[in-house]
Amino acid sequence: MLDLDTREWVLTNGLGSFASGTVSDVRTRTYHGWLFAATNPPSGRTLLFSHLEASLEVLGSVVALGTNFWGNGQIEPTGYQLLRSFDISPVPKWTWGQDNWQLTRQLVMPYGLVGTEDWGLVTEDWGQGGISNVPSPMPNTSLREGAPTTSLSTSAQSPMPNAPIQFCHRILIHYRYEGSHTAILRLRLLIAERDFHHQQTAGPKLQFSQMLGQQQVCLQAINSGRFGIPWHLRWTQGNYQPDAVWYWHYGLPEETKRGLGDKEDLYSPGYLIVTLQPGDAVTLEARVGFPDLMLSVITDKTFAEAVEAEQDRLSQIFGWGERGRNQLKIQNSKFKIKELLPPAHSPLWEQLLKASDQFIVYRASIAGPTVIAGYHWFNDWGRDTLIALPGLALVPQRFDLAKGVLRTFGHYCRYGLIPNAFPDVNGEPIYNSIDAALWWIETLGLYLEATQDWNFLAEQFPVVQQIYKAFVGGTHFNIQVDATDGLVSWDARGVALTWMDVVIGLHPVTPRYGKPVEINALWYSALCWLSQWAERLSQLEFGEPARLTKQAQRYAQQAEHVKTSLQKFWNPQLGYLYDTIEPDDRRNFQIRPNAVLALSLHHCGFSEQQGCQILDLATASLLTPYGLRSLDPGDPEYKGKYQGNQEQRDRAYHQGTVWAWLIGPYIRAWQRFYPQRSLPFDWQPLRDHFLFDACLGSISEIFDGDLPHTPRGAIAQAWSVAEVIRHIK
Structure with missing residues (x-):
């Protein structure tokens, strides 16, 4: 493995679907493959299309371009030795070559929310729209290995009537050949149908059906009699040969390191043979669903058009180019922001913004935007989303996106708590966080500072008050304000409610019961926000001015009480903050970054001297x-x-x-x-x-x-x- 470049790349489609792999093109993780389709956006992620195993024949000599780890530790074939270059921008591009030929391959995953513009620019109507009907399974055909392949013309996939939003999960692959002689490119399909957390294992209960059409093949798994997700592969040129065979025991060394399942079986229904003259190209598209008569035929221009469309989408969001700047002027006018244009951008800045967009996805269960916490294996989490939102949405001026996320989380506020996770299907969100509600208030405050959107404050103020009342009066997990010092405390065994939330069995690794320091710093900042907002609403005559003024005074008094009580966290011997005040009033004196979190909020309750001492120790002990x-x-x-x-x-x-x-x-x-x-x-x-x-x-x-x-x-x-x-x- 010493000369294998196992750095990774990831492509996403705004629905939770993704493609990922390595620079050397070898799969090292369960999460590597070319089409993980989020069947219930952004969840239900299912590997359908692993990859194409490519070989090239030139002047009678055949070279394998792929690279695979096998369960016995072998690396076979060793196509990475022919890899001449890799580039990530604007899309992943590999170049293999020898003296007399060169083959490039590029991948692009088009944006999958069809029928609307990006929500960060145009729409606030999160609850509107529908999605495509799930197509019915293919006819049951003979599925034993190597069975004759059923012919298929095309079968249209009909969307719901008047549905303005549809989901499209697809990836495009583009090969281009340069050389001095004719070449034959063979592309063997490797496919699966399994949850993205688990490996596929060959067995008699798992079979695959394929039906051929004109320059396309439709594929569908049948597992224990259950029809899987239909999808199809199209191509611009070449002859497809059915040749059903299993490939057993691919090795996944990154999973070996993590102590997880590390072997995978992949199925190949056949291969594509493409004869290429120098300068020729072939484009393929893998797309979820049955072939659709309404789809345009893919051509040699299809790939370049998809790359251009994605670049244009990003430029509109982030203000690159004249059209994008005009969109931002409209956005700024809407929020009464004077001539706020994007900062002078550099290639690094553009790449950071492009990276940020990969986490913004549509969640079908709430019909609105959310944030994937991380790739490959995370879903959306309330705390992570709210902490990330200023960087993902406020700095890039995606104010409608920020507003939509805040509105969605506010809508699902229960018992004064903001959900930390949403269900994928029917069911209640998961409320297992003490700080998500407080981060929601903090992020709402940053949004309002940026936009001066006081109508939105008036809309969300009842949610703010619900959180306040629940914390003061008590809510789940024994979360309650201590009447003696005004600090927030909690005590519930077997759970961990702060961001340090690992639980092994029923035993939290860092339980932090009692009064965590950053939670109470957030509580102080929240009370300051509440006082400001109540005063602002009274001046703007939202609601009853006299009552709001009294509320503002009460919140301000409580904030002062909490500010005084925050001194309980000060450890003068260490010059740092105790991490928690435990239920029995013991202090936890471990040096953790939560003290720095407490200093970083919009409203800070600690003195300049304390802040400097905390930062000095954090710099010496924690900074890397x-x-x-x-x-x-x-x-x-x-x-x-x-x-x-x-x-x-x-x-x-x-x-x-x-x-x-x-x-x-x-x-x-x-x-x-x-x-x-x-x-x-x-x-x-x-x-x-x-x-x-x-x-x-x-x-x-x-x-x-x-x-x-x-x-x-x-x-x-x-x-x-x-x-x-x-x-x-």
């Missing part, structure tokens, strides 16, 4: 080139490497592991308490990581606490990217 450690290396519980099986990794997750997103709170705190001093942080390592390491064009979730700070966890994390966008220059 990639973010903040979650625990001081001198602590007996510190774990410097995030590796091993699931339990070992979980025990290290918040016990020293570096979190990239925490660099944002650190910078905000530094700018508050050391405004005249240069930031003791060099952006270059994080820039290099974004451009050249791990997942090219994104930022990892976490890094080892110990040198060399190896990137770990999810290869692309929303709040990591978002916090860099908020502060990088």
